[in-house]
Every structure is written in structure tokens, then in C-alpha cells.
């Protein structure tokens with residue numbers, strides 16, 4: 042299979058790339074730190090992608106089309122929660138437009154625009170699977186704690202966007218299946234500032250998370266729902 046992992050250089054995406062890396066698969070990883078498409082000495086393809094920049098995603102698409110005639114699995118692991126400029130908001134008073142915009146652009150809008158850009162490559166695959174790493178915190182029904190406005194809202198928007206696309210493509214490109222996966226709390230840069238108060242044993246290694254998520258992708262590759270499956274790393278459904 043040709044497997045494209047957006048955000049495959051760090052965190053969960055990198056662990057998924059390592060897990061899937063074997064002779065039968067061509068693994069293409071993206072990062073904002075990479076350059077033009079190249080095959081590394083370790084057997085990974087790597088290519089630059091800033092998902093929030095349309096020139097970058099257009100170039101990504103052009104270069105991939107020059108090398109591959111389809112993408113079997115698109116796995117989108119991109120996400121932000123905090124940055125040098127902001128931390129998740131605890132109250133309405135902390136809301137600001139920059140943080141809301143950055144979360145919305147990176148975690149939601151860009152995922153849909155990227156699929157639009159890569160559409161030809163996706164629909165030419167035999168059994169295409171589009172997976173976005175979402176988060177349980179994006180569930181409206183499951184929101185009992187509040188807080189983290191921008192991140193929560195962006196993940197809910199991602200879920201809505203992918204569900205809307207799944208309905209459209211169920212008519213036009215029914216071969217394409219969609220998954221929205223909650224990875225479980227995982228030891229990465231994204232979760233690092235919030236790990237201190239976690240109950241013992243709750244923090245997963247990236248390797249374990251990758252193993253569990255890949256298991257769900259294999260198991261649910263041919264699911265029959267016209268909607269994306271919104272499930273966690275153990276395969277449990279999450280309410281929208």
C-alpha cells in the first residue's frame with residue numbers, strides 16, 4: 042500500500058509510520074521541516090507539508106502525483122493544542138481570536154482542504170481509507186468538564202467536516218471509508234504540559250498508541266457505515 046502520513050515526523054504520526062514500515066508498504070511522511078519529495082536511506086519517503094498553507098499542500102499533491110498513481114491510506118495526525126503564544130483556555134475571559142483561528146485552521150479546516158487537494162490520488166485507490174486523528178474532547182455529548190474552548194471546538198468542527206464529506210462521497214466515491222480516531226492520552230509534545238495530574242497508568246507511549254490505532258484501521262478498513270466511525274484506540278464508539 043501507499044500510505045501517506047501527514048505529521049509523520051513527530052509524536053503519534055512518527056510512531057504510526059514506524060509501525061507500518063515494512064517491505065510491502067511505501068510510507069510517505071510529511072513535516073514542515075522536510076523539503077521536496079525524497080526517498081531516505083531508511084526507506085521512507087518524506088516531503089514538506091504545512092497543512093495551513095495552500096501553496097504547500099498544492100506542491101505536495103503535485104509531487105506525489107509525479108511519483109504515485111494513488112494513495113491507499115491517508116492518515117492525518119496533525120494537531121495543535123498549545124504554542125509559544127497560548128495555552129488551552131480555562132475560562133471565557135481567556136478566549137482570543139489568534140488561538141481560536143490557529144486551532145480551527147490547523148485542526149479542522151485544513152484537514153478538509155487537504156483531502157480536496159489529494160482527492161484524485163485517494164479515489165484511484167482500490168480500498169481507500171481516510172483517517173483523521175481526532176480527540177474524545179471534540180465530542181459535544183461527552184463534554185462534562187468544559188474548558189479548552191479552541192481545541193474542543195476545532196475537533197468538533199473536524200468531526201463535522203469529515204462526517205459531511207463521508208456522506209457526500211458515499212454517493213460519489215463509495216469505496217472511500219473514513220475513520221475519526223481518539224488515540225488515548227499519549228506521551229508527546231502536545232500532551233507534555235498536562236501529564237502531571239494524570240491518574241497512574243493512563244499515559245500511553247507513542248508505540249502503544251500507534252499499535253492500537255493501526256489495529257483499528259486494519260479492523261475497520263471496510264466498515265459499512267456511510268458515516269465515519271468515531272472511535273477510540275480500543276475500538277469503542279464515541280458519541281458525536
Ligand SMILES: NC(=O)c1ccc[n+]([C@@H]2O[C@H](COP(=O)([O-])OP(=O)(O)OC[C@H]3O[C@@H](n4cnc5c(N)ncnc54)[C@H](OP(=O)(O)O)[C@@H]3O)[C@@H](O)[C@H]2O)c1
Pocket residue numbers: 047048049050051052053054071072073074090091092093118119120121147174175176177223224225226227228229230231232
Ligand atoms: N497526545 C495526546 O494525548 C492526544 C490526545 C488526543 C488527541 N491527540 C491528537 O493526536 C494528533 C497527534 O498529536 P501528537 O500528540 O502526536 O502531537 P505532537 O507530537 O505535538 O505532533 C503534532 C504533529 O502535528 C504536525 N503539525 C502541527 N501543525 C502543523 C501544520 N501547520 N502543518 C503540518 N503539520 C503540522 C507536526 O508536524 P511538524 O513536523 O511539521 O511539526 C506534528 O507531526 C493530533 O491531532 C492531536 O490533537 C493527541
